[in-house]
Amino acid sequence: MPQFSDPHLAALAVLVAMVCAGIWIGHRHPGRPTDLFAYAVAAVILAAWAGEYVVDIANGTWSVRYTLPLQLTDAVSLAAATALITRRQLAIELTYFWSLSASLQATLTPDLGQNFPSVYYFTYFGYHIGSIVAGCTLVFGCGRYPRPRAAWRVFGLTLAFAAVSGTADIITGGNYMYLRAKPEHGSLLSAMGPWPLYIAGGAAIGLAMLLVAQWLAAVVARRDARTGAPPATLSAGTPTYQS
DSSP: OOTTSHHHHHHHHHHHHHHHHHHHHHHHSTTHHHHHHHHHHHHHHHHHHHHHHHHHHHHTOOOTTTOSSOSHHHHHHHHHHHHHHHOOHHHHHHHHHHIIIIIHHHHHSOOOSOOTTSHHHHHHHHHHHHHHHHHHIIIIITOBOOOTTHHHHHHHHHHHHHHHHHHHHHHHOOOGGGSSSOOTTOOGGGGSOSTTHHHHHHHHHHHHHHHHHHHHHHHHHHHHHHHTOOOOOOTTOOOBOOO
C-alpha cells in the first residue's frame, strides 16, 4: 500500500480520533464507560489479529516460514488485549512502550502489500491502531503510568523475544522481526544500512524511543499530580503515578 495514499491517511485519521476518544473517556467517564471502551478495543485487536491468521489459512498462504506468531506485532497485539482486559501493570507497560514504538512505526510506514478494500487492510490497521489506542488510553486516560525503569525492562523483554524469533528464522528460513532482511515495502529500517547494521541501528533507535516514551509519561504524571486531575479508575485496577 502506498504510504500516505488516501486509504493510509484514512487509517491515520482513525488513529488520531480513537486515541483522543480513549484519553477523553478515561479522564471524563471513569468506571463502566471506560471499561466498555477498553473491552471493545480489545475485541477489535483480537478479531483483527486472529482474523488475519484465519484468512491466511483460508487462502492457503499460512506457513511456518512466514506466519508463525513471532513478529513483534503479535506480541504487541496479545499484550494490548491482555492489558485492556486484566489491567496487569506489566501488560500495560509492554503495550504502552511497544505500541508507541513498533506499532506507531508500522502504522506510519506500513509494510503491507494489499490496499483497501482488502481484508488485510482492515486486519493490519485493526491490531496496530488498536494497540496504540490501548496504550494511550490506559496510560494517559486512566493514569496507569509506567513504573521507574520500565523502559529498560521492556527493552530486555524485547531482546528476549527477538532471540526467540531469530532462532525461528534459523530453523524455518523465515524473516521474523526482519532479522534476516529488511521489510519489502519500506520502513524506518530501510534507511539504516545493510544487514546486519540495520539490526543494531533499529535496536538503538528502539531503545531511544522507549526512553522518550518513559520521559513523556513521567512529565504527564507530574502534571496530573500538580493539577490534581483524577484519571479514571478502571474496575479491575487503580491509577498508578510513576516518574
